Amino acid sequence: MSRVDTVLLPELDGPVPATLPSTLGLLSLALGVGALVAPGPVARMTGVDDSPAARAVLPAVGLRELGSAAGLLSGARPAGWAWSRVAGDAIDLTLLGRALADRSGARRRRVALTTLAVAGITAIDVLAAVRIGRAGRARARVIRMEIAVTVNRSPAEAYRFWRDMENLPRFMAHLESVRADDLRRSHWIARGPAGRRVEWDAEIIDDKPNKSITWRSLPGAGVPNAGRVRFVPAPGDRGTEVRVELRYAPPAGALGRAVAKLFGEEPEQQVRDDLRRFKQVLEAGEVVRSEGSPNGISLRQQAMQRPAQPLPASRR
């Protein structure tokens, strides 16, 4: 896992505690063991101790619970196992419904209480399964990348340029502007497709002069993101290895699709091009333009080159 993953993104890591699936797993374990080891007391407690079928059904329920417990505690496919608990709850409610119809008096009250308790657990299981599923999908969407370029400038020069966040749009093609609100906080505006803008606030959470800068978006960003850039002296006196690690989570739905479009099919290539421009600005003074690529390096432009002849006056 890349080092940048230690930078907390509340939108991704906050809402679903990683302990939720294992808590559900422990609950299943307790119920399963109870039904298997002490079917008699469990039958009495739930009010079905008068039925000969209960002696066979309860251990089966117990085995099913142990299955869910093993799945949830294993950590693999937590959303699927959480939904297996919901399915089990549905079976239990059906069995309890039939038991309720057959009984009267104190037993009927006990069955009714049990039904109520299982219904409550079902509600909790549904909520938990939904949340676990959502968090899983968000994690699956998170895009991580590590890209580096060697720049023939000292770590101090490269750091100084990057540390002034307002310089970032000079080489990050998708950014319209970055405004530094103070030494730590900044407001970012990215160009989206069809004139749509995506805006967010970010803060620098770790700043080691001439060595590294780490930042992340603040809660409320449509596209939670975090990044770190390190400035490592290149061996053989060849300047600085500028190593960038990025992590961002495009949301689902229309905004997510817009963000995906923004970064194109190859988000890594976009960031690589950003770093090429960073190198050009630091070494050659500005982004290098040709007649075929009048806006300088860009993936889209590479695919749609104009002829290599001077631009008409209207395009200058």
Added chain:
Amino acid sequence: MKATAWMGADSVKVIDVPDPKIMNARDAIVRISTTAICGSDLHLYHGYIPEMRKGDILGHEFMGEVVEVGPQVRNLKPGDRVVVPFPIACGHCSSCQRGLYSVCENSNPNAGIAEKIMGHSPAGIFGYSHLLGGYAGGQAEYARVPFADIGPVKVPDEITDDQAVMLADVFPTGYMGAEMCDIKPGQVIAVWGAGPVGLLAAASARLLGAERVIVIDRFPYRLRLAEEHIDAETINYEETDVLDTLNEMTAGRGPDACIDAVGLEGHHGNAAMYAYDRAKQVARVETERPFALRQAILACRSGGVVSVVGAYGGFVDKFPMGAFMNRSLVMRSGQCHVQRYTRPLLERIQRGEIDPSFIVSHRMPLRDAPKGYKIFQKKQDDCTKVLLKV
């Protein structure tokens, strides 16, 4: 302005295009006085170099007068007469600072395309496909010259246009081809190809102290230039077997160094060998016809140097790796780092050590560029080098 544009395979036209303007602070605009058609322009003309677009302005050998400079250009001013190196180089990246200008790390805005084919991107080149930057070329009335504070060299009045324009490409390229041979006293240097680069490589080998220079081609008029101007020995590969003849000439040793000044569109004396590679090239199974390179490797003395300045674009078949490895050969290669050579070679011309313009066979106005391409392609009228006068 008028400019020579690539309109598709085997088709160039002189068309009207907008005048160039400054796009970067280190640009200059040059009003062109003399520009040349290069052998490597024929590779574009024939459609062997990928990523050409209809309307691309051709030309990477040009000189003229500075008419405008960007705010960061302090070494030139309007009115200066300059010759412009063909590789576009920033001067500040690590490659440029080591003198490897033709692999400048910043001058190709389409580096991503080049990396897919070549692993890493070389420098941008004027008028040489979108693979190498998509820069407008210099077979035109004006050109925009990026990094004008690094590339262009002022030309003194006593040097003619015909001499100076040789410094844009062919003379430095030939010179680098000879320099890479690491010539020691008594050595024999063989050069494949008696085009402008081959002839100037042979002449440079003489300047660098070669004992004997042998030039290999199939056009008698070109071999004659080698004999008359460079005092070289010659082999016509359509008349004699090259390897046998070289062995005989060197008493079985082979040349100490071999220069490939042919590149990807070679010809072979044996019709079957030629047809084999030509067919693969047409089918795009192979992009080059590397006859000269294969022969140079087989001919070279064990432990010798194979110096490749002929242009290649893609992949080569039947590379004699066994000979190359078992006989301890060294291969050196590269697009010429012209910026490294312009001043020293200008001084050699000034001192009268060489007049590289002996290769020029044709001078014609810019509007006749299509005719120039045709006669150069067909080797008509003893054509070796076409200059276009603007």
